[in-house]
Amino acid sequence: MMIVKIELFGRVRDFFDTNPLILEFAKTASINEVKAKIASLLDNESAKLLENCVLANDEDILLGDSIISRDSELMILPPVSGG
Amino acid sequence: MIHTKINQEPLSIEKAEKFVALPENGATLTFVGRVRNHHEGNQIKAIDYDCAPKLAQKILEKIANEAQEQSEYKLAIFIEHFQGFLEIGGISIIIAIGSPHRDAAYKANRYIIEEIKKRLPVWKKEYLINGQILWQDGHPLQNNQA
Numbered sequence: 001m002m003i004v005k006i007e008l009f010g011r012v013r014d015f016f017d018t019n020p021l022i023l024e025f026a027k028t029a030s031i032n033e034v035k036a037k038i039a040s041l042l043d044n045e046s047a048k049l050l051e052n053c054v055l056a057n058d059e060d061i062l063l064g065d066s067i068i069s070r071d072s073e074l075m076i077l078p079p080v081s082g083g
Numbered sequence: 084m085i086h087t088k089i090n091q092e093p094l095s096i097e098k099a100e101k102f103v104a105l106p107e108n109g110a111t112l113t114f115v116g117r118v119r120n121h122h123e124g125n126q127i128k129a130i131d132y133d134c135a136p137k138l139a140q141k142i143l144e145k146i147a148n149e150a151q152e153q154s155e156y157k158l159a160i161f162i163e164h165f166q167g168f169l170e171i172g173g174i175s176i177i178i179a180i181g182s183p184h185r186d187a188a189y190k191a192n193r194y195i196i197e198e199i200k201k202r203l204p205v206w207k208k209e210y211l212i213n214g215q216i217l218w219q220d221g222h223p224l225q226n227n228q229a
Binding site for chain 2: 013053054060082083
């Protein structure tokens with residue numbers, strides 16, 4: 001069992017009653033699969049907003065086909081509005 | 084010389100201008116971003132700046148280095164972005180550049196703020212006069228930007 005902890009930011013904070021999300025995977029998972037699992041927890045409208053979000057760790061934004069193979073801490077980042 | 088920081092304390096224009104005012108710099112240029120009282124027709128009373136601080140710090144450093152690499156001069160670059168709650172007039176960002184000549188200072192300063200708008204993991208939550216609370220729309224991140 002692999003545990004992936006997902007910290008929420010921006011408007012995605014409002015999609016869930018808890019932060020971070022704790023997701024379980026039977027084995028390895030791609031970033032796209034992690035994102036799909038998050039989307040499966042949401043209604044259709046909120047899930048659609050996830051399409052413009054990316055997953056990242058503290059170092060980098062992660063490609064969709066990157067593979068997570070051990071317990072990890074990630075962040076989901078919606079469109080940004082800094083400055 | 085580069086200074087970058089995600090800061091939860093009030094930002095200081097004086098500190099920024101002191102950092103870039105070196106003897107070799109004939110030009111210093113400071114951009115100050117402040118919370119304004121309106122956005123897309125809404126009357127705003129405050130903004131809460133949400134941030135992913137570790138990744139944001141890394142991206143600020145990268146943007147500053149890019150600005151330096153694009154310049155023919157050795158620049159002094161100061162960038163601080165605020166994280167937290169600010170009322171109208173509060174300072175959300177300071178970008179100060181010191182350069183031997185003005186053109187390089189203008190170019191670097193403009194490059195940095197435009198890249199921050201597109202790449203920095205920061206999110207504005209607007210508190211409106213009418214009581215509504217809205218997340219501001221923004222720029223989708225790309226996986227080649229960090």
